[in-house]
Amino acid sequence: MSWLGSLAIYLALYVALVGVTMGIIAARTGSRRFLHATRFATYTTFGAISVASMVLIHALLTHDFSIKYVAAFSDQSMPTFYLLGAFWGGQAGSLLFWIWKVTLFTAICVYTNRKSYQDFMPWVMAVSLAVAAGLLVILVFGSNPFEGYHLIDDPTQGKGLNPLLQTPKMVLHPPALLTGMASMTVPFAFAIAALLSGNLSNAWVEAARKWILWPWLFLSIGNILGGMWAYEELGWGGYWAWDPVENAALLPWLTSTALIHSLLIQERRGMLKRWNVGLMIGTFLLTIFGTYITRSGLIESVHSFAQSEIGPYFLNLLITVTVLSVALFIYRWKALKSEQRLDSPVSREAAFIFNNWMFLSMTAVVLFGTLWPRIKEGLTGQDIAMGPQWFNRWMIPLGLLMMLMMGIGTIIAWRRANWKNFQRNFIIPIAAALILTPLSVGLYWVVRGQGLVSPDSLDASYAIIAIALCFFVGATIVQEFSRGISARRRMHDESFGESLYRLCMKQKRRYGGYIVHLGVVFAFVAFAGNAMKIEKDVSLAQGESVQIGDFTFTYQGLSDQHNRERVLYSSSVQVARDGRPLYEMHPGKSVFHSSPNMPVSEIDIRSTPLEDVYVALVNFDPDGRRAAFKIFVSPFTWWFWFGGIILVLGTLICLWPTRESLESLRPGAGGIGRAAIFGGVVVLVFSPMLVWTVESHTSWGDSRRLEEAPVAALTDAPSEASPVQPEPS
Amino acid sequence: MSLPLLIVAIAFTLWGLLNMLRPFLAQRDEQLRFEVLDEELREIEGLMARKAALVQSLRDIEYDHQTAKISPEDYKRFKRSHERRAVAIMRRLDAIHGGREWESHIEDAVIARQEALPEPPAEATVVEDGPRATRSDAKADEACTECGEPLSPRARFCAICGTPREASHDELPRHAAPLTSEVTG
Incomplete structure (x- = not known):
């Protein structure tokens, strides 16, 4: 079957190159014939990549170990779900998946715009196909997923997927992130098409605005899932470590967030034309740069399993795209002049511009922190590390300023703010922040915080400022919604729920955006709680207790269980508060036979909106009499995941198709169907939260989920003592 | 699977x-x-897109005015300029095809022009004449009784002077104009 896969990717490369040529001809001559052919070239490229992907999936599912990729990333014992994950679990497969998404989004974009933007659709197709062709060159010549063994060394067993990656969140995190990065090609193609065609009006902005939300959504989901994975699997107790590869995924997210806001200003006032084109090019370059960092092994990180030989190919692609797009940008520099000037520094335009600077500063900080250790090492040979402290020192104040601008930007007046605008829009949020902050902080201190937290003064002041800003921004959002709802109810005689629904449906972008902001507010609650996090490494003898915050942890014992794939060591820890036993926790470690040097932590987390209790088994005596744990008590972490869900929901509202756009897909799409789909999406969006809660409160989330009825064939399990050596203390 | x-x-x-x-x-x-490529049809597509964007902006401006996010003078100024631009676009649309039935108008025009294409032996030069021929047919058949402006086949009124088309003409539109329905959506 591998011949079909290879044939498909060669065909895709050929058709993509032909498509680029035809697209350019169509754009230069306005020929319908070539336009039609280019359109179908994008569909064909997508089809051919789909064939290749299906061949690979089929090979994975049927354990066709004659293909090197299948042998390297799967084995026969893996369940189907993880076999699918192996599609993007390795280098060549993830690249194929990336190209698949590039062509998928291009094909969807071409289909939905088959009747509009005729003057630059040929350019859009040519640019997207050129990007796909560039990636296909890497795939075909750098790492072909269909490379096979010579008949003679055909293995009968696969090596299996890295055990760290065998969790449901890890199966979903890479494709979400890759989809986000890949779909950035479409808005980029619109920007380049505008530069190429010389049509620098707002047309490309209108066209690209819809398309930039998709990559943004997928990047958000990918980063949140990655955070969840790190939190649950890696055992250092946090969801974000400023790891270079995490940063690489964050960079395009930051710039595209800035871009989504500045496009709004261009659409409304004809300002920031250069800024937007530049930001779009920069965002796209950062997605390629991120892949380059991950793939080249340029920078060491927790993602070292993704390293490979195709780094130089990506560097070439990066340089080519940079040179071409920057040259084009400079060529059109004069034509991209603003239509308007900034009227006043106290206006919505100014607030948005300032907010953009915040995002760009954050991007610069993250980029510097990611690259500087490497540059410095190259220059002086000195090995330095930029730890989370360094990032936090910069990112916390910038984040708080960003939050302030988020509140102000929602309610300040366009062009020039005046006293009336201030009275009407600012008084309630400011009052809410001033009253509710001391109230809630005091209440928390009395009810819960006293026995739990002892933050230092800087952390505490940051946390309090963050909470105050959360109330401020939250109040602006509530105010906007209540005004909208009361305006509707005055005019239409609707119930509260009805007018809320119609408000979101009639002005999706505006109210969807506010809901996204609300998600960010919740995330900031979690960041504030992070300042109060307690972290302890303890070594406990059986029956010994330790006090952390107002919790008492007692180590009760260790059990082990052997099966065909792994040995599972599961400990039991009793958690009590004020002398009352609350629950038992079961952190563990599993050691896979396929990779005995890489034990995987099975962390137990008890997550509630007030705080997370997080216990990781670090090390243990072979006889189980003594064990070392890493224990965290982190207030409000739950709100980060909740905020993430709200953010995704808000973005989906922004992206929800209008009746007209549904009509353009399929005439006669009905209203009931739409409502049903929307309800389904809401349920789906909230389902991770449900899973999170269930995992946190039942045995599904700790090491016990892996325990099964003893397998009869224990003979092949190794009988040595724990391969995890006790730490020398 | x-x-x-x-x-x-x-x-x-x-x-x-x-x-x-x-x-x-x-x-x-x-x-x-x-290769039948109709500049007029392209222009209609572009105009419709611009009109939709302007209507959206007008809605936003109205909302901002209600929530005091825009001063009354700016509101009037923005609104007037947007309305002026929207009206200009609508005028242009009207002038092209009488402002009605633009979608079926496009379909009809495409079919008409394709039918008007010459037989294979004829060379590309004749193709150029195709659209022109149909247009001049329309001119010969229907012109406004008041001002003499050529009427498009589906127009009920003259786009220039507003005179109703003669009642004897039986090719009336099948359903309401899409222009106003856009605004409420």
Whole structure:
């Protein structure tokens, strides 16, 4: 079957190159014939990549170990779900998946715009196909997923997927992130098409605005899932470590967030034309740069399993795209002049511009922190590390300023703010922040915080400022919604729920955006709680207790269980508060036979909106009499995941198709169907939260989920003592 | 599961490939048909898109005015300029096709022009005449009784002076104008 896969990717490369040529001809001559052919070239490229992907999936599912990729990333014992994950679990497969998404989004974009933007659709197709062709060159010549063994060394067993990656969140995190990065090609193609065609009006902005939300959504989901994975699997107790590869995924997210806001200003006032084109090019370059960092092994990180030989190919692609797009940008520099000037520094335009600077500063900080250790090492040979402290020192104040601008930007007046605008829009949020902050902080201190937290003064002041800003921004959002709802109810005689629904449906972008902001507010609650996090490494003898915050942890014992794939060591820890036993926790470690040097932590987390209790088994005596744990008590972490869900929901509202756009897909799409789909999406969006809660409160989330009825064939399990050596203390 | 999907993907690819090559493989007259390129139709598409964007902006401005996010003077100024631009676009649309039934108008025009294409022996130069020929037919058939402006086949009124078309004409539009429905959506 591998011949079909290879044939498909060669065909895709050929058709993509032909498509680029035809697209350019169509754009230069306005020929319908070539336009039609280019359109179908994008569909064909997508089809051919789909064939290749299906061949690979089929090979994975049927354990066709004659293909090197299948042998390297799967084995026969893996369940189907993880076999699918192996599609993007390795280098060549993830690249194929990336190209698949590039062509998928291009094909969807071409289909939905088959009747509009005729003057630059040929350019859009040519640019997207050129990007796909560039990636296909890497795939075909750098790492072909269909490379096979010579008949003679055909293995009968696969090596299996890295055990760290065998969790449901890890199966979903890479494709979400890759989809986000890949779909950035479409808005980029619109920007380049505008530069190429010389049509620098707002047309490309209108066209690209819809398309930039998709990559943004997928990047958000990918980063949140990655955070969840790190939190649950890696055992250092946090969801974000400023790891270079995490940063690489964050960079395009930051710039595209800035871009989504500045496009709004261009659409409304004809300002920031250069800024937007530049930001779009920069965002796209950062997605390629991120892949380059991950793939080249340029920078060491927790993602070292993704390293490979195709780094130089990506560097070439990066340089080519940079040179071409920057040259084009400079060529059109004069034509991209603003239509308007900034009227006043106290206006919505100014607030948005300032907010953009915040995002760009954050991007610069993250980029510097990611690259500087490497540059410095190259220059002086000195090995330095930029730890989370360094990032936090910069990112916390910038984040708080960003939050302030988020509140102000929602309610300040366009062009020039005046006293009336201030009275009407600012008084309630400011009052809410001033009253509710001391109230809630005091209440928390009395009810819960006293026995739990002892933050230092800087952390505490940051946390309090963050909470105050959360109330401020939250109040602006509530105010906007209540005004909208009361305006509707005055005019239409609707119930509260009805007018809320119609408000979101009639002005999706505006109210969807506010809901996204609300998600960010919740995330900031979690960041504030992070300042109060307690972290302890303890070594406990059986029956010994330790006090952390107002919790008492007692180590009760260790059990082990052997099966065909792994040995599972599961400990039991009793958690009590004020002398009352609350629950038992079961952190563990599993050691896979396929990779005995890489034990995987099975962390137990008890997550509630007030705080997370997080216990990781670090090390243990072979006889189980003594064990070392890493224990965290982190207030409000739950709100980060909740905020993430709200953010995704808000973005989906922004992206929800209008009746007209549904009509353009399929005439006669009905209203009931739409409502049903929307309800389904809401349920789906909230389902991770449900899973999170269930995992946190039942045995599904700790090491016990892996325990099964003893397998009869224990003979092949190794009988040595724990391969995890006790730490020398 | 993966095998049927694979077959679907292969079928899709072949369909795409076939369609991609079709304009170049077809008979000469069909090839020419692909090149029928109507600037007027393109302009209508562009105008409709711009009008929709302006209507959206107007709605935003109205909302900002209600929530005091825009001063009353700015509100009036923005609103007036947007309305002026919207009206200009609508005038232009009206002038092109009487402001009605633009979608079926496009369909009809495409069919008419394709039918008007010459037989294969005729060379590309004749194709250029195709659209012009139909346009001049329309001119000969229907002109405004008041000002003499040529009427498009589906217009009920003259786009210039507003005189109703003569009642004897039976080609009336089948449903309401899409222009106003856009605004409420």
